[in-house]
Structure formats: structure tokens, C-alpha cells
Amino acid sequence: MTTAPSSAEPTVKNVLAVVSPHVGGRTAGAGLATLFPGQARVTVVEAVDEDPAALREAHVIITGLSPVTAEHFAAAPGLELVQCASHGFDYVDLEAARPRGIPVCNIGSSGAEKQNVAEQTFALMLALAKQLVPAHTALTEADWALPRLQRSITELSGKTLGIVGLGHIGEEVARRAVAFDMTIVYAGPKPLSAKTEARLGGARHVGLDELLRTSDYVTLHAPLTEATRHLLDAERLALLKPTAFVVNTARGALIDQDALADALESGGLAGAGIDVFDPEPPTAALRLLRAPNVVLSPHVAGVTRETLVRIALAAVQNVADFVEGKPPRDVVS
Template identity: 45%
Template sequence: MADIVISEFMDETAVAELANRHTVVYDKTLVDRPEELLRHAAAARALIVRNRTQVRGPLLEAGRRLVAIGRLGVGLDNIDVAACKARGIAVLPATGANDIAVAEWAVTTILMLLRGAYAASAEVAGGTWPRERLMGREVCGKTLGLVGFGAIARETAARARAFGMTVMAADPFVADGDPAWRAHGVAKVGLDTLVGSADAVSLHVPLTEETRALFDAARLAAMKPGAVLVNAARGGVVDEAALAAALTAGQLAGAALDVFDTEPLKAGSPLAGVPNLILTPHIAGVTVESNVRVSAVTAANVLKALEECPS
């Protein structure tokens, strides 16, 4: 048994750094073997996870010696934070380490959706030449609406403005006088104004009771005709069935989802076969570079927590 258990993939250099100081079990498939994970957790003082490992209920009960949960990412909806706090377990997200990766995914995907020319390889290779049908739109001069204006949204704004986009954001938790608005060249607006006027909407909010199904059928219907929606925040923020209906009806020009209500996405989802929809497997924040950064930050966080709470 080991001091540190890692149940999902992590950069090998960071794993080695942990193993230099503590006994480590690293098996990126443990998340899919819950009974074995429970056995390892019983002896562990730290658990390192991504978003699939559910750190709640039986797993937390098994980990009676736990003092730290390292999160290889930033979202915490797979961790019972309240229960951890009650037991004095430090929950340690890798804040800031994957901001660039998510921002690049968001802007790249908006470019692809508005241009609309990147799904025709088979047609072109087969001798079809659909130039007029694939005449898409430029992002220059368009308006990007950011729902949420935290660190990732600010990185997204910087890249969108470099392409000539005007950027607005809705975030009631960032004060009107916050210098970030001016520093990033972003206009603060209400959510209804943003939804009705943005050519592209990018979601950057956590999943809470207030944000669950924030983009439901009514809000999707209120979006500007021809607009696109991208979500690399949390799956529950978008009503997937309503989005499928809006795309099928041509109400939206396109959408991209990196996150889903249930992950992995199950066969028979209402999102299957929907036109003008890009689906990626919760990978927006994971690049070769961000994996190194996230893993290094998480390893350092966990080592510090273990040092501050010796066995």
C-alpha cells in the first residue's frame, strides 16, 4: 500500500517527483476499477485525480487517512468539497495551469464553426468541389460573448481580440470597477444582452445550482440568429437535448461541447448525429504542455500538504 494513490493519467516526471519522497501507486486505469481503488485508498494519505474519479461517498469513507486530494485540473464537481472540509482534507486544484489550453480550444473551435469548411475532406477527396456551400464567415468584426469572466475567459478574450473580435462578458461576481475589464478590453454586460447580441458565446462558469441548465431551450432560442455556442466549462450548464433540437432546426449555426452531463457520453445520446456540432472528450484543457504544468502544480501542492501534516 502507498502514501499517494493516482487514479488517472499524470505526467511521468511529476509522478517520479512524488515517488522520490513517498510511496506511490500510479495506475491511470484505477478510475475504472472502483473496488481496487477503494482498497488502495484505505492506506493512502493523498489521492490524485482528474475529473472522472468520484471523490465522495464510499471512496471518501474508505480513505480514513486522507489529508489531501490533488485535482489534475480546476473543476471540483467530482469531489465532495464540503465533506472534505469537514474532515480537514485539503482539496488542491491546479489553478491556472491549463488556462491557455482551454482558451486556445475555445477560440480555435469558434473559428472552425464560423468558417464551416473543415468537415469536407471526404467530399473533396471524392471529387466533389463544394466551394459555394462551404463559404463561411470571418471572425474579424464579430462579437464574442463570454459567460463568466475568470482567468480562462480572460485568456480567451485576449486571443479573440487578436483576431479582431469585439468581446463582451457577463459575470455578476466581477465588479463594474474591476480593472480587468479595461485591461482586457472587454465590455461588461448583462447575460440577456450578451445572449441576444453575440455572434459566438463561450461558457466559462462552474456548475452550481444557479448555472445548471443555464442554457436551456429558452436561452438558446434567445441567441442571435446564426450564432455559435462553445462549452468547455461543465456539461450540466447546457441542456443537451435542447441544444440538439436547436441545431437540428437550424436555430443555431453551430456548437461545440467538450463537457457533458454524463462522461463518457453514452451511446444513444440526443447529441448523436446532430448537424454542425463538434464533440470532444473533455480534452480542452489537456495538451502536452498543460499536462506537464498541471501535473507539476498538483505534485507540488500534494507534497506541501503532506509535509504540513506528517503521519
């Protein structure tokens, strides 16, 4: 007997896409709907609670850096998935997601951000090593500062780079460090395979305190969790050599910003390259804005034109797969 085809329509999922104004907002998000299969209805907003009705009916929320709080979870009784359009996920309340079994995903395995974050990390390291900001400022003020700068300009070659968190992004940084003839040590939950360590120039897995004591450059690529908040506090910053540099392109709260300013102002640290802050944007009272020998950028490590396209496609693909009944990837909750 031939079974008649089912006339039931597939369930339509309501997708709330939060596209921050700093990456184009609703205008940039206008094309999102065309990337989803027919069983998804997309509403584009610039804040999660901008459209209360859409939030209440949402099955999926896609968000960049816009917070998804416990109140937002409570306001969306049918919510089934939160997709972060970023490597980080600290702006989503995971504790609110867990009791309801709602997966929260990032784009970690896509590698969408890894190339540019690694490039920005090296841009900051090179700017510090070559004293580009003081050199530029001196010239604009008619100060031929060559004799003074010669005493502080250094090379990356031969230096030890300590990588805190050697995941997708940390590995991209390590690959570039090999090209600069740097020695690599890394700290993380577990060591890489011997084959991977060999491919990364003989990288060695060490404890965090040993990494801080021995590194000339320390770069952070760890997620922000309660365990890693203020990972570099005053006590740990004091372990660094006074000639060492710290670079942070991950999350601002990984470092105690006041303790970092203290170390820079006292000469306990040679310099810092910072792309991320706590909070963002930073307030005018942030001491790092006036600290000596810092190179600062406004959280741009992952927002090149190319990267934004890769991020959007990775996030949308994971949601599209979920809408079609496939298990989501990169679940962080």
C-alpha cells in the same frame, strides 16, 4: 543549555495518485513518487477504489477525472486532502468533504490548462466560422462545395464574443479575441477592474441574458456546480440569435444537451463547438453526434503533451507543500 536535536521522524503521508488510463495510467504515474519529499509514500492506481488498503490508509488523494464519492471518503478515515489534477472539480463529492473539514483543491491559480483550452476554444470557433468540417466532408465526397459554402462562411472580426466565466481561462480567450478584433462581453459574479477590462479591448460586464441576446459567439468557462448545471437550458438557448454559435470547453452539463440539439435541428442556432459531454464518453444515443453544423472533440482541450506536464507538476507541488506543512492553495470546498 544546548537542546539535543529531536530524533522523531517526520510523519509519513500516504498519497493515493489516481492516474486515468486515457493519460497513461500506472505507466505515466510511475515517476510521481520521485517528485515528492521523503515524507510521502505514493501509490499509483487507475481508479480510486482499485486498492482498498491504499484507500483506507490514504492521507491524500490526487485525481484527474476519476470520481471521489461519499463512499470513498467514508473508506478513508485518515484522509486530509483531495487534490484535483484539473481545473474542474465536479467529480469530487464536496458535500462529503465539508463535514470532515477536508480541503478539496484544483489547480486554478497555476494556469496549467488555460493556454490550450483557449486555443481549443478558438479552434472550434474558427472551424465553425470557416465551415471546415462541411468543407472537408464535401471534398472527400468529390463535391466542390464552394458556391454553397460561400453563403455560410463568416469572419470572427467585428463579431461579439460572449464569455461566461471570465477567470484564468476566460481571460486567455478574451486576449485572443482582442487579436481577432472581436467585441467582448462577459458574465460572471462580479466585474473585473476597469484596468483589466481596458486591457481586454474594453470588455463589458453584462447579465447572462443580455450576453446571450447580443453575442455572435458564446463560450462557456464556468465551473460546474448545482447553480450552473444546465445554465444554458431551452429557455436561455432561445435568447440566442439564430446566427449565433455556442462553444463549450468547460463541462458538458453546463448545457442541456437535448435542448441544444433541438435548437440546432430547428435552425434556432447556427452551430456549436463541443469538447465536453454529459456523461463522458457520450453514448451513441446522444443527438449532438448527429446534429447539423457541430464540431466535436473528445474532451481534449486540456490534454496536450505540454499541458499534462504542467497539470501534474501543479497538482504535485500543492500536495508536496501540504505534506511539508504549508496551507494548500486553490481550495474549492
